[in-house]
Amino acid sequence: MFEIVQDILDVRTLAQTVASESDGAIATFSGIVRGTNKGKKVLFLEYEAYPEMAVKMMERIGEEVKATWGLESLRIQHRVGRLNVGETSVVIVVSSPHRDDSFAACQYAINRLKRIVPIWKKEVFEDGEVWVEGPMESLEVS
Amino acid sequence: MKVRVRVFAALREILGKDEVEVELPEGTTIEGLWGQLVDDDDRLKPFTKSINFAINHDFVSKETELNPDDEIAFLPPVSGG
Numbered sequence: 001m002f003e004i005v006q007d008i009l010d011v012r013t014l015a016q017t018v019a020s021e022s023d024g025a026i027a028t029f030s031g032i033v034r035g036t037n038k039g040k041k042v043l044f045l046e047y048e049a050y051p052e053m054a055v056k057m058m059e060r061i062g063e064e065v066k067a068t069w070g071l072e073s074l075r076i077q078h079r080v081g082r083l084n085v086g087e088t089s090v091v092i093v094v095s096s097p098h099r100d101d102s103f104a105a106c107q108y109a110i111n112r113l114k115r116i117v118p119i120w121k122k123e124v125f126e127d128g129e130v131w132v133e134g135p136m137e138s139l140e141v142s
Numbered sequence: 143m144k145v146r147v148r149v150f151a152a153l154r155e156i157l158g159k160d161e162v163e164v165e166l167p168e169g170t171t172i173e174g175l176w177g178q179l180v181d182d183d184d185r186l187k188p189f190t191k192s193i194n195f196a197i198n199h200d201f202v203s204k205e206t207e208l209n210p211d212d213e214i215a216f217l218p219p220v221s222g223g
Contacts, residue, residue: 031223048151050150050196050217054222056200078222089223090222113222113223114220114221114222117222118220119220119221119222119223120150120152120218121221131151131152131155131221132221133218134219134221135219137219139194
């Protein structure tokens with residue numbers, strides 16, 4: 001399941017969907033809106049996605065995780081719209097028979113999401129706002 | 143031919159809309175289309191170094207030629223998570 005959503009995210013609910021008798025580990029990641037960035041107080045964030053492509057790129061990450069670790073349990077949900085400090089912007093869960101694979105796959109998934117999934121955030125401060133730009137790189141993912 | 147381009151984030155705010163329609167000669171590349179938009183609005187110029195291109199929900203190289211039915215998108219560096 002790979003989704004762009006407007007609603008509040010709950011990592012526990014998502015984690016329950018990947019539990020199985022054969023898996024002894026579930027790794028989860030929650031991305032949280034930080035109250036400061038580079039020393040400046042953040043009032044709130046605005047997230048925007050290219051939803052159709054974002055889902056396609058998250059599905060690609062799922063395929064990569066399957067190819068590398070043989071795991072088909074990866075789930076990602078990313079929220080868009082206005083998010084206040086302390087709210088959850090993204091949740092990732094993955095289960096595996098033993099913990100090493102789910103830890104590694106979960107970390108891979110968030111790193112990859114930050115590079116190839118078309119989602120953007122705008123930080124709103126007391127005295128202005130700025131679209132955050134990720135690393136500048138040429139992407140020709142096929 | 144006429145193509146439609148979806149724009150996001152800072153680009154969307156600069157252009158004041160989330161989609162633009164452009165008339166192009168056949169065989170135009172996606173980089174050529176970007177150049178045409180920059181010629182029309184030089185506030186887009188700073189993005190030339192960092193912009194990524196997508197057609198039909200996949201990243202493509204700047205040399206990719208456009209077809210009338212393509213869903214074209216210009217993507218600033220992503221910052222999700």
